Each structure stands twice: as C-alpha cells, then as structure tokens.
Amino acid sequence: VSRFNALTADAAWQKIWEERQTFAADDHSPKPKSYVLEMFPYPSGRIHMGHVRNYTMGDVLTRYRRMRGMNVLHPMGWDAFGMPAENAAMEKKVHPGSWTRENIATMRAQLKRLGLALDWSRELATCEPDYYGHEQALFLDLFEHGLVYRKESTVNWDPVDMTVLANEQVIDGRGWRSGALVEKKKLNQWFLKITDFADELLDGLSTLDKWPDKVRLMQENWIGKSEGLQFRFKLTNGGEVEVFTTRPDTIFGSSFVGIAADHPIARKIAETNPDAAAFIAQCKLGGTTAAELETQEKLGFDTSIRAAHPFDPAWELPVYIANFVLMDYGTGAVFGVPAHDQRDFEFARKYGLPIRRVVSDGDKIAPEFAEAEAYTGPGTLVNSHFLDGLDVADAKREVIQRAEAGGWGKGTTVWRLRDWGVSRQRYWGTPIPIVHCEVCGAVPVPKKQLPVVLPEDVSFDIPGNPLDRHPTWKHVDCPQCGKPARRETDTLDTFVDSSWYFIRFASGPSDKPFDKAVAEQWLPVNQYIGGVEHAILHLLYARFWTRALKRIGKLDVAEPFAGLFTQGMVTHETYKSADGRWLSPGEIVRRDDILVENDGGAPVTVGRIEKMSKSKKNTVDPEPIVDQYGADAVRWFVLSDSPPERDLEWTENGIEGAWRFVQRLWRLFDQLDAWESEDKPLDRLLHQTIAGVAVDIEGLQFNKAVAKLYSLVNAIEKAKPSASRASAIRTIILLAAPMTPHLAEEAWAAMGQDGLIADAPWPQVDPALLVEDEVTIAIQVNGKLRDTVKAAKGAAKADLEAMALANPNVQRMLGGAAPKKVIVVPDRLVNIVA
Ligand code: ANZ
Numbered sequence: 001v002s003r004f005n006a007l008t009a010d011a012a013w014q015k016i017w018e019e020r021q022t023f024a025a026d027d028h029s030p031k032p033k034s035y036v037l038e039m040f041p042y043p044s045g046r047i048h049m050g051h052v053r054n055y056t057m058g059d060v061l062t063r064y065r066r067m068r069g070m071n072v073l074h075p076m077g078w079d080a081f082g083m084p085a086e087n088a089a090m091e092k093k094v095h096p097g098s099w100t101r102e103n104i105a106t107m108r109a110q111l112k113r114l115g116l117a118l119d120w121s122r123e124l125a126t127c128e129p130d131y132y133g134h135e136q137a138l139f140l141d142l143f144e145h146g147l148v149y150r151k152e153s154t155v156n157w158d159p160v161d162m163t164v165l166a167n168e169q170v171i172d173g174r175g176w177r178s179g180a181l182v183e184k185k186k187l188n189q190w191f192l193k194i195t196d197f198a199d200e201l202l203d204g205l206s207t208l209d210k211w212p213d214k215v216r217l218m219q220e221n222w223i224g225k226s227e228g229l230q231f232r233f234k235l236t237n238g239g240e241v242e243v244f245t246t247r248p249d250t251i252f253g254s255s256f257v258g259i260a261a262d263h264p265i266a267r268k269i270a271e272t273n274p275d276a277a278a279f280i281a282q283c284k285l286g287g288t289t290a291a292e293l294e295t296q297e298k299l300g301f302d303t304s305i306r307a308a309h310p311f312d313p314a315w316e317l318p319v320y321i322a323n324f325v326l327m328d329y330g331t332g333a334v335f336g337v338p339a340h341d342q343r344d345f346e347f348a349r350k351y352g353l354p355i356r357r358v359v360s361d362g363d364k365i366a367p368e369f370a371e372a373e374a375y376t377g378p379g380t381l382v383n384s385h386f387l388d389g390l391d392v393a394d395a396k397r398e399v400i401q402r403a404e405a406g407g408w409g410k411g412t413t414v415w416r417l418r419d420w421g422v423s424r425q426r427y428w429g430t431p432i433p434i435v436h437c438e439v440c441g442a443v444p445v446p447k448k449q450l451p452v453v454l455p456e457d458v459s460f461d462i463p464g465n466p467l468d469r470h471p472t473w474k475h476v477d478c479p480q481c482g483k484p485a486r487r488e489t490d491t492l493d494t495f496v497d498s499s500w501y502f503i504r505f506a507s508g509p510s511d512k513p514f515d516k517a518v519a520e521q522w523l524p525v526n527q528y529i530g531g532v533e534h535a536i537l538h539l540l541y542a543r544f545w546t547r548a549l550k551r552i553g554k555l556d557v558a559e560p561f562a563g564l565f566t567q568g569m570v571t572h573e574t575y576k577s578a579d580g581r582w583l584s585p586g587e588i589v590r591r592d593d594i595l596v597e598n599d600g601g602a603p604v605t606v607g608r609i610e611k612m613s614k615s616k617k618n619t620v621d622p623e624p625i626v627d628q629y630g631a632d633a634v635r636w637f638v639l640s641d642s643p644p645e646r647d648l649e650w651t652e653n654g655i656e657g658a659w660r661f662v663q664r665l666w667r668l669f670d671q672l673d674a675w676e677s678e679d680k681p682l683d684r685l686l687h688q689t690i691a692g693v694a695v696d697i698e699g700l701q702f703n704k705a706v707a708k709l710y711s712l713v714n715a716i717e718k719a720k721p722s723a724s725r726a727s728a729i730r731t732i733i734l735l736a737a738p739m740t741p742h743l744a745e746e747a748w749a750a751m752g753q754d755g756l757i758a759d760a761p762w763p764q765v766d767p768a769l770l771v772e773d774e775v776t777i778a779i780q781v782n783g784k785l786r787d788t789v790k791a792a793k794g795a796a797k798a799d800l801e802a803m804a805l806a807n808p809n810v811q812r813m814l815g816g817a818a819p820k821k822v823i824v825v826p827d828r829l830v831n832i833v834a
C-alpha cells in the first residue's frame with residue numbers, strides 16, 4: 001500500500017504552480033470575475049495558526065471558483081508599517097526596515113509552504129515607496145478636494161519618552177513603556193473628513209446583505225446617528241447654555257443641567273472659583289473614552305448658577321459641572337432626567353436631586369420613583385402637563401414642534417462619528433506630503449516630487465520622533481515661494497495604508513495609484529475574510545476611502561467589500577506549573593497519564609482553552625507542523641471540526657486525524673480498478689456530494705464540506721469493486737482539490753490526466769441522481785415512534801399501511817387487537833391508533 005509523501009509532493013507542486021504562474025489573475029479575461037481577499041497580514045515575525053486558518057479559507061474558495069470557470073483574483077501583501085517595528089528597533093537595535101523586510105521574507109516562505117493559490121505577482125508591502133508614494137498622491141487628491149484639514153487636537157503625551165501615545169498605550173493613566181503619568185497636550189494634527197460621509201456610510205450598510213448582521217450593527221453604532229432636540233436654557237447669570245437631547249419627551253422630568261468639565265462656561269467659572277478649578281482638574285485625570293465615563297463614579301460640582309425650565313421659567317434647575325458629560329458630543333451640555341437615564345439616576349442619588357417619573361411603564365403613574373434603576377423603556381407620558389397620555393414618539397415630536405414654534409430650539413441630528421485623525425508622531429509610516437512655509441502655510445509637495453521617501457539613517461537611541469530630530473530631512477525649500485521651509489514630520493496612521501491596498505491589488509503594477517478601468521472591473525471584492533477585531537475601524541476607513549475616491553471621480557465604486565466573513569479564532573489548552581507560570585505545549589510531557597514539566601517532572605495543571613497567544617504560551621507554530629504532516633493535513637484540519645465563524649481548538653489528535661484522512665484518501669487509489677458493474681447508491685451519494693460540497697464551499701461552510709467528503713470516503717471504502725466505485729474515486733479527488741491541492745495534483749498526475757487539477761473543471765452533477773427514490777417512513781403507535789423503515793418513494797397508502805401493520809414492533813404493541821385507526825402521510829409516516 002502506497003503512502004502519500006507530502007514532503008516531496010508539496011514542494012514539487014508548489015514549484016510547478018509558481019513556474020507556470022497558475023494563479024495569476026488575468027486583467028483582460030472574458031470569464032466571469034471573482035475577487036477573493038483575506039485581510040493582509042502584519043509582518044510581525046512568523047505566521048501563526050490564525051493566519052493559516054484565514055488564508056486556507058480564502059484559498060479553498062479561490063480554487064473552487066477557478067474550477068467553476070471563474071477568473072479569480074487572490075492576491076497577498078503586507079501591512080508593513082507600524083509601532084512594533086519601532087519597538088524592535090529600540091529593543092534589538094535593528095532598523096525598522098530591515099526588521100520588517102526580514103519578517104516578510106520569513107512569512108512569505110511560510111505562506112508558500114501552505115500551497116496557497118495566490119497571485120504573487122501583485123505582492124505589495126505598504127512600507128515600500130512604490131506603495132506609499134501612491135498613497136501620498138491620493139492624500140493630496142483628497143487635500144485638493146477639501147477632504148483633508150489640519151486642526152489642533154489633544155493627544156496623550158508621555159513626558160519621559162517624549163512621545164505621543166495611542167489610547168491603547170495608556171494604561172491606567174500611565175505610559176505603557178515609561179510608566180510616567182500621561183499628560184494631555186494640544187498638537188496640530190491632520191484629519192480626514194469622514195464625517196462628511198456619515199450619511200452615506202450609514203445608508204450604504206443596508207446594501208451589504210452579504211455581511212454579518214453583527215458587523216453592520218457595530219458600524220451603525222460607531223457612526224451613531226442620534227435624532228433629537230437642541231435648545232437653549234436661560235441662565236440666572238444672564239447667559240445661556242445649549243443642550244442636546246434624544247429624549248425631549250422627558251423634559252418635565254428634568255432635575256438638573258450638566259455641563260462638561262471643559263465647557264466654556266465651566267472654564268469661565270474656574271477662572272474665579274478655585275473649587276471649580278480643582279474639580280475640573282480632577283475630571284481630567286480620569287479616562288475620557290465613552291466606555292471609561294460609563295463606568296466611573298458620577299461626580300459633579302454645583303456652580304450655583306440656575307437654569308430656567310423652558311416651559312416654566314419659574315422652575316429653576318441647578319447647573320452642575322459633571323464628569324460624565326463629554327465636551328465633544330452634542331453640545332457638551334445636557335439636562336438630566338434621573339428617572340429615565342441611568343447616569344442621571346446615579347448622579348441624582350449622589351447629590352439628592354429629585355427623581356420624577358414622567359414615562360409610565362404599565363400602571364405606575366405617580367411622580368414618586370422608587371425603582372432601583374432608571375426606566376428607559378417605552379410607555380405613556382405622565383406628570384407632564386400637555387404631554388400627558390402621549391406615547392414617547394408623539395411626545396418627542398410635540399416638544400420639538402413647540403420648541404421650534406417658540407424659537408428656542410430645533411430638531412437636529414448628531415453623530416457619534418468624528419473626523420479621522422491620521423497624524424502619527426512616528427518614524428515608521430507614510431510621510432505626510434506637506435511642507436510648512438512661514439509665508440505660504442501648509443503647501444502640498446508637488447506630485448512630480450513624490451514619493452517623499454523616509455530617510456534610512458535614523459536613530460532610536462533617544463525618545464521622540466526620529467524624523468523630527470533628523471539633521472537634514474525636514475529642511476527643504478517651500479515648493480511655492482522657494483524660501484527655506486520645514487517638511488511635515490508626522491506620518492500617516494497605518495489604517496490609511498490598509499484603506500486602499502485592495503484597490504492597488506486590483507489594478508496590478510501601475511505608475512499611478514491604480515488603473516481606474518481595471519480596478520473597476522475587479523471591484524468590489526466579492527469575498528473578504530478576516531478577523532472580527534477589524535469589524536469597526538478598518539472596514540469603516542476602507543469604506544470611507546472608497547467613497548471619497550468616488551466623490552472626487554477617481555474610482556466609480558461605492559462599497560469595496562460586497563461579501564464579508566469574519567472567522568473565529570484558533571484556541572488551545574493552556575498549562576500552568578505548580579508555581580503559577582504559563583507553560584508552552586513543548587514544555588510538558590505526559591507521564592503515567594499525568595502531565596508534568598519535561599524539565600524536572602513537576603506536575604502541571606491544565607487550564608482553560610483560550611485563544612492562542614504568546615502571553616499564555618499556548619501557541620503552536622505552524623511551520624514544524626507543516627514539516628511533520630504536510631500542508632494538506634494542516635489545511636484539512638483547520639477547515640474541519642468547527643464552523644468557520646466559531647473558534648477552532650487546535651489539538652494533536654485533530655491534526656493526526658487529518659493526516660490519517662489524507663492517507664486514506666490516497667489509498668483509495670489502490671482500489672481504482674475498472675469493473676463493469678454499477679453501484680446505484682454509491683452513484684447517488686457521489687452526486688449528492690458533488691452538489692453538496694459546492695453549496696458548502698460557496699457558503700463558506702467548510703466544515704460541512706469536509707464532513708461530506710468523509711462520508712463519501714467511508715462509503716467508497718465499504719463499496720465492492722464497480723465502475724461506480726472507480727468513478728467515485730476519480731471524482732472525489734476533484735472535490736477535495738480545493739482543500740488538499742497537493743495530494744489532488746499528485747493523484748491527478750498518477751491517473752494520467754493532462755494539465756493541472758487546479759485548472760480542471762468542477763465535476764458535473766447528474767440531476768437525476770439527486771432525486772431520492774427511497775424514503776424513510778416513521779412508524780408510530782399512538783403518536784410515539786416505534787420504528788423506521790425504508791419504502792419506495794411515492795408508495796401507495798395501502799401498501800404503507802400493510803407494511804406498518806406487519807411490523808414486529810407494531811404487532812407487539814397491538815397484542816393481536818385490531819387498530820382503532822391508521823393515519824398515513826405518504827413518504828413520511830404511518831401512525832397507528834391502538
Ligand atoms: C435628556 C435625557 C433624558 C436623555 C433621558 C437621555 C434619557 P445618544 O443616544 O448616545 O445620542 N447626552 C447628550 N450630550 C451628551 C454629552 N456631551 N455627554 C454625555 N451625555 C450626553 O445619547 C443622547 C443622550 O445622551 C441625550 O439625551 C443626553 O441625555 C445625553 F431620559 O437628554 B438625554
């Protein structure tokens with residue numbers, strides 16, 4: 001019995017695919033197109049199992065669609081700018097460029113060993129000038145069209161490392177590296193006008209019917225459209241404060257006005273009131289993200305100013321500076337309704353403010369509100385004068401109408417979405433192609449001078465931005481007036497790089513950012529596959545970038561990703577030593593059925609199954625696994641077992657099982673003998689499998705396709721020699737080819753077929769064989785299942801009844817008595833009433 005030798009087969013076929021450019025996409029093919037894309041990797045060092053799973057999924061779809069006669073674009077590249085390269089530079093004294101390029105070389109070789117059907121001719125790395133130079137050109141296009149601007153905004157400043165920190169680098173108010181208390185600092189930064197597209201980006205979601213609902217919902221919440229009322233309260237100090245509310249219906253339940261700590265009114269008060277100033281300073285210490293504000297204790301400072309209720313000027317509300325009011329949302333001021341808003345409820349409890357019910361849930365109508373938390377549900381207005389009896393929606397409309405009629409407010413929409421700040425005070429990113437001139441201001445670098453290339457000779461020995469302290473790089477002449485000027489030293493957020501790479505892929509090499517006509521032919525991406533961690537920002541930015549290009553006439557595509565799939569993670573058991581250290585799978589052995597450390601033999605406890613991560617040491621490096629079992633077994637395993645949207649647990653048993661299956665598939669060839677006879681049930685199973693696997697792959701339900709192939713292999717192994725069996729063996733190779741491509745090529749060649757199986761057509765289904773001519777009939781007595789039997793499809797009622805009455809189980813139940821009644825549902829069941 002022969003054995004499939006993956007080691008030689010993998011390398012041999014990978015070489016042939018590469019030499020023949022088998023997977024090069026054709027920009028001018030008459031075939032129907034399909035663009036399959038997995039989110040491109042960050043070159044962190046080595047491929048991990050999550051990559052293997054992600055890229056294998058896209059690969060199966062690619063190979064399948066090619067077999068269906070499609071012209072498939074399936075490219076690969078590198079999201080190569082970003083912080084880790086600079087960290088490596090600081091820690092290991094290597095240049096970010098060489099660190100990144102070495103990682104790319106390693107990971108490229110690792111990906112190639114998986115036998116991925118990729119068009120490597122389109123490979124790109126965002127850190128190379130022939131990519132980021134085009135990005136600079138696109139940035140300038142947006143600039144010319146007024147979609148880029150500069151404004152002062154606050155950053156997290158690490159005073160020790162002298163660097164700006166991203167929000168996730170601030171841990172409990174301190175810099176993640178230095179541990180210094182982070183300060184807020186105002187800097188001039190570049191912004192992209194994504195808010196100009198808020199409506200479009202929201203409305204566009206409804207066209208994305210091949211996206212997971214949860215991702216669309218996350219995008220919707222992020223964009224955060226709120227409709228409500230904006231109006232002014234008159235203040236006892238003679239001034240006014242404007243508030244925004246989504247619940248104007250609750251106006252008679254208000255018991256205070258809250259303003260943000262950095263609201264101009266608050267700042268004004270602080271000038272003369274040291275207590276107010278101290279409170280404001282205290283507010284700034286805490287986090288400022290919405291999530292942090294949600295969980296913080298609600299604190300306020302009574303300004304002793306009072307606000308007049310708009311419907312009853314004699315009714316005065318205290319004005320508080322409150323830590324849960326954000327300056328950059330709505331108007332930076334609110335009116336608080338403790339009975340119907342949880343934050344206001346907590347605040348009122350703390351400061352002894354009235355809690356008045358104005359929306360009744362069911363029979364509770366008294367103004368006294370004794371619940372344990374705010375009531376935010378639907379209901380009827382009570383204790384609210386002219387609003388009494390209206391439902392929430394009608395009451396909102398009524399208040400807005402009165403405010404507009406009275407001229408003190410108006411119905412408005414506010415958005416949670418903010419413009420996209422793209423400035424990063426970093427070296428390893430795309431230089432922003434702007435020159436600052438004292439006379440001319442911010443001047444775009446002329447396009448013919450692009451790319452603005454990063455200088456190579458930089459040092460990371462001292463903190464701060466190496467571009468800023470480079471001796472010569474930033475000193476240039478103004479492109480407009482020729483006087484000495486200064487280059488922008490901020491680089492672009494790496495999310496900009498990933499906002500258009502799929503467009504560049506689609507037009508092949510070009511001296512422009514992309515070829516409009518060619519890119520439009522490929523786009524949108526038909527199937528995008530990646531991690532759910534990119535469900536919000538990356539997808540939103542890429543959608544924005546695409547729409548911005550459309551608006552300025554560069555690319556006529558509205559939505560970049562027609563289909564989206566978010567795959568689950570790869571998990572693994574975790575292990576801990578007796579003294580609480582995480583242990584890697586390689587550091588433990590099984591001895592006498594218990595797990596011990598292989599160094600010393602101390603007992604090991606098995607922890608939870610968790611996402612593979614370096615910190616928990618439960619990662620499994622794919623490369624040695626590929627060495628040992630071959631690419632096909634690894635591919636097979638990551639596709640099997642779990643639905644692709646769920647987590648997949650990596651186990652030794654699992655990969656061994658996959659390897660054994662690959663060998664079983666190969667051994668079928670020993671049975672490839674030609675007999676004349678036919679085997680109808682096997683024919684039928686084969687054709688059901690052809691049809692079923694196709695549906696499963698198209699639906700990205702790879703585990704189901706795998707299960708069907710398992711069943712078919714089982715049936716073939718059990719079948720007697722026949723022409724049907726030989727045909728099933730030849731066909732199953734085609735069906736498995738997208739998943740186990742190396743074995744499939746090897747078998748294809750062994751069968752003496754011409755050409756590559758990668759180019760072979762998907763087998764035809766014989767529809768006649770899909771129709772079952774046998775059905776399973778349930779035999780019931782008094783409605784309880786007693787047996788199941790096979791019967792010819794469409795059998796007569798009388799025949800089914802006779803068969804049921806002759807059934808031994810039924811006879812036993814009847815005990816010789818005649819049945820009271822027999823109910824027959826053709827092709828389904830016979831129920832005997834005893
Ligand atoms: C009165 C009210 C009564 C409110 C009630 C809610 C419930 P969304 O849906 O997220 O847009 N708000 C407005 N501006 C704010 C700011 N800058 N910082 C903190 N909170 C702010 O939320 C809108 C609601 O959040 C607004 O409606 C306002 O409180 C509050 F029973 O006004 B509401």
Ligand code: ZN
Pocket residue numbers: 437438439440441478479480481482483485
């Ligand atoms: Zn100038």
